[in-house]
Amino acid sequence: MGALLSLLRGSSSGYTSASARTSRDTEPAARFSKQFSDFILNLGDSRNAQYVVDNFPEGDRVLRAGQALLQRIRTYQDGSNEIRAAISQPTPENEEAAWRKIGPSVVLLRECFEHSQSLDRIIPDILDELCSQVNDYDLGKTDRNRGLARLLADLMQSAFAFDSLKSSIPAIQNDFSYYRRTLPRMIKSQNDDIASNVIPHEVSNQMSLFYAYHNPMVKTVVDSASQFAKDSRNEPLVLDCISALAAGSFNTVKQGKADGPESERLCVLVLATCCILYDWISPQGIGSAQSSIDVKAVLDMVSEHTLADSTPADKVVRANCRTLR
Template sequence: MPRIFNFSLRHSSDKSFSEAIIDQMCQDLAAESDVIIAQTKNALVRVQCYEGCLQLIQKAGFSLMLFIMECNEGLKMELIMRLVPNINVIRTLYDLAIDTETIFAALVQISSQKSTKKAAGFLMEKIASLVDFAVSFDSLKAKTPDIQNDLSHFRRFVAVNAAVSNQLESLTDAPLNAMSFFVADHCPMLKVLIRAIECAMTKEPAAVDVSAKIKLRARDRPKDGRPMMNYLRAMTGAIILYDHTAAHGAFGSKSEVKIKRCVKELVQWKQNGATTELLDTIKYCSLHYNDPSTPEKIRTLMNK
């Protein structure tokens, strides 16, 4: 679990001392961020390689009454032995989401506070990496309904098989309700980042603008290949985060995201199918896209 950082250095009279402390905090936060980012890469592989238990569940005739009355003990144990590793994976993903929320809130706060944002400029790369991960994760999760299916059936199993569930203490003590809400959301990891920004905003209102800065770092724009997709995913996520956390949203004239420029860039890559899903993500995961105030030109461009 990442540490919760406190960035209240505004009242220090020793400028050089304050700068040294801030620099050390930024370095520590960068190191902790790197640990989380490494875990996010493993998480994406786990979701990509996830094998659900649907066939075995169907073989078991898994409805609540059928499972109690007809399913033999051998089949019960076979099913639970298949489900347990998958539930462990889901628990790992859920725990990572909690850690990601903590570290992201810290990154956003330190990158927006006046006394620290200059020193923390290099941390924008960490923020962009986590936004890229969130968009990638939510896309993969949406294509893997077995995750939600397995968790749902595991919860039913635990509810009606007390004798076996007592042997699964490490899992039955897991926050199954919270895990269920997490995997049921259509954009769970982006929601985690939204909560993190909202948390940072309670301490530093300027935190709302950090997501917009991801797009404004045009000098870091890659030229081609896979890094370009990382950039486009981060930009897509930044639009959604800003739209959820800024009072005026991302699509109006007051938006700091420069939405028209962003959409044009996404549409440019749409021809080879690279960004069709990203444009759909903006449509369905944003908060204000369907508002009457969204310019018709933006809608037309999105559907081009």
């Protein structure tokens, strides 16, 4: 773990200061502000993101795919009028009109669901890389860890944004519900355009479960990270890694040492992501006395910053944590 912290700091040695060693004997919340007091995490350097592009292309692909889907969800074309007409006047013509309208939307919703499956696969890879012991202290490895921390936060930001959009567009749930109810008749349609939008029954069931949650994309990230911690059989190491990233982000913002507005935004995003993951992975949660993250200090500080769709960061953290409300 010491190697990881040195790399994230950008240090060329694994030396642990006397003050850091002493602080391990203090309360967890105090450790958060003291143990890593010299740990500053600046993520604005383009080399960090470039490392991901060059060396972790699958992560970059998942991120870009998610961002593209967000743009399409923002212009979601709902079928409320057509569905209303098909229900009030259930003629074959009205029903086909509704299917033609919601068909492309259902295909988009399937793509979003498949993106969640990609997230589920990539999150363990990112955490595994971040939590692994590294003995090479060169600059490339520093870019590696900062780049992966930024990637993790950017993926969570996309998840925040998707869930926020889903909550603000009731038609997503309504359109898919109508699709599911009329699927048996839709399958029999002789219209090729309508038939091409039919989704396999098993996939449709999985999508229904996915969209039933108020925060399906964040839940995917959280569940994937929690399963990784469980499968790794080294939950304390995972929590230590998350705490270290949180502390570095906290110090950078609190001490005004971000190297620009974008770096500060990314640090707030990393901090929010770490708090949520810690809360779900730790059996006691982030608000417990055993937590190594001082969540009260975090919430006080990030309340002045916004995340998805201009929502205050502290509200985003509370809404997605297990033990905070």
